[in-house]
Amino acid sequence: MTVKNKVIVITGASSGIGEATARLLAQNGAKVVLGARREQRLIEIVNDLRQKGMQATYSVTDVTKPDEAKRLVQVAKETFGGIDVIFNNAGIMPTSPISALHVQEWNDMIDINLKGVLNGVAAVMPDFINQKYGQIITTSSVAGIKSFPGAGVYGATKFAVRNLMEVIRQESAQEGTNIRTASLYPAAINTELLSTITDEAALKGMNQLYNAVGITPDAVARVVNFAIDQPEEVNINEFTIYPTKQA
Ligand code: NDP
Numbered sequence: 384m385t386v387k388n389k390v391i392v393i394t395g396a397s398s399g400i401g402e403a404t405a406r407l408l409a410q411n412g413a414k415v416v417l418g419a420r421r422e423q424r425l426i427e428i429v430n431d432l433r434q435k436g437m438q439a440t441y442s443v444t445d446v447t448k449p450d451e452a453k454r455l456v457q458v459a460k461e462t463f464g465g466i467d468v469i470f471n472n473a474g475i476m477p478t479s480p481i482s483a484l485h486v487q488e489w490n491d492m493i494d495i496n497l498k499g500v501l502n503g504v505a506a507v508m509p510d511f512i513n514q515k516y517g518q519i520i521t522t523s524s525v526a527g528i529k530s531f532p533g534a535g536v537y538g539a540t541k542f543a544v545r546n547l548m549e550v551i552r553q554e555s556a557q558e559g560t561n562i563r564t565a566s567l568y569p570a571a572i573n574t575e576l577l578s579t580i581t582d583e584a585a586l587k588g589m590n591q592l593y594n595a596v597g598i599t600p601d602a603v604a605r606v607v608n609f610a611i612d613q614p615e616e617v618n619i620n621e622f623t624i625y626p627t628k629q630a
Contacts, residue, residue, distance in 0.1 A: 386611050387412030390463040392455055394446050394503055395473030397424035399574025400522060403600035404470060404607045409437035411608060416459040418444030418452075419473065438463070446473045446499030452506040466510050468611055471503040471521040471544070478533040478589065479582035488581070489536040496540035500547065511562050518563040520610055521548050522603070525570045525623065533585050545621075552618060565610045568623040573597035596628040 386408055393408075395401035397419035409415045409432045417425050417439065425441040432439040442458040444451045459466045474496045477488040500521055511517030526534040527541030548564040555562035571593050580586040606622045613619060 385411075386608055388414065389467040389611060390414045390416065390459050390465050391468040391470065391611070392416045392418065392459050392466060392503075392507070393470045393472060394418045394444060394452075394455070394499070395522075396428070396441070397421045399576060400569070400572060400600040400603045401470070401472045402428055404472070404604040405439065406432065407601060407604040407608055408611070409439050410435075413611075414438040414459075414463040415440075416455065416462065417441040418446070418455040420445050444473075446471075446502055447494045449502045449505060452499075452502035456506040456510070460510070465514075466507055466517070468518040468520065469503050469507045470607060471500040471519065473499050474522060474540075474576075475579040476524075476537050476576050477579045477581055478537050478585045479580075480533055480585075481535045483582055485582065492536050492540050496537070497543050500544045504547070504551065512560050515559070516561050516615070518565075518611060519548065519551060520565045520567065520607055521545075523548075523566045523568050525568045525625070527566065528568050528623070533582075533588070549620065552620065561615065563610075563613075563615075563618045565619055566621050567603060567606060568621065569603050570623075570625040570629050571597040572600050572603060572624075572626075574600050592629075596626045598626040 391413045393401050393405050396405045396417035405415045422443045429439045429441050440462045442455045444455045479485045521544050523545045524541040526538040527545045545566045548566045552564040577589050
């Protein structure tokens with residue numbers, strides 16, 4: 384009942400939290416399947432893991448495209464013979480006040496952060512139901528449990544996936560399919576995420592915060608590892624991960 388030998392699909396695995404998680408899980412014996420849009424980054428990470436004797440593969444995946452999410456899971460099954468866990472982690476965070484009306488960015492966040500998670504869920508669900516077993520872990524955010532100015536739509540997508548994880552857990556318990564779910568609520572983690580912010584004032588504020596308190600993404604990776612490591616009858620629903628210095 385450990386990470387070792389589990390087949391784990393990770394979206395948003397080309398940088399930040401996804402990359403750190405892929406590296407840690409592979410190091411602990413998991414068979415990891417990386418998905419994201421930047422193929423070169425995926426190739427470099429997978430090659431590095433393989434050179435170290437770990438088991439990893441990838442499939443170029445835009446999570447907004449249901450067929451690409453399905454293909455990612457298919458690659459896991461073809462390469463490693465099954466699918467045990469999906470870590471829905473791909474996301475963007477172009478924060479801005481609602482009054483700035485960055486409507487295209489609102490839609491992009493809904494497409495990637497919410498519909499992208501739904502596409503991941505739909506891709507694994509048939510196998511998880513058939514095998515009466517599986518785990519779905521999703522990166523929400525502290526903006527998924529608390530409201531922050533500038534995070535109106537970002538937070539809306541993160542509140543939404545939080546609800547989704549909990550409902551899947553409850554329905555699975557009722558239906559006897561033994562699907563575990565977890566939502567992660569990280570605070571300031573130093574990754575490439577701030578590069579998705581176009582609003583100058585929002586970016587300035589975030590840069591100040593992250594430079595002052597941000598921690599490395601392996602903090603989140605360790606939590607994912609812990610959630611997967613639990614015995615099958617144990618579901619740890621939620622984790623909040625703050626830098627010690629962040630108020
Ligand atoms: P990064 O920007 O480093 O990573 C984001 C990942 O998402 C990249 O691998 C990117 O890859 C991928 N991605 C973006 N759009 C898509 C898409 N359409 N299809 C597939 N993959 C996509 O940031 P983080 O590691 O910080 O972000 C990971 C998650 O953590 C996000 O959901 C974010 O909201 C959440 N989070 C982060 C926090 C932080 O402080 N860093 C705090 C709370 C939550 P590519 O561009 O190659 O597709």
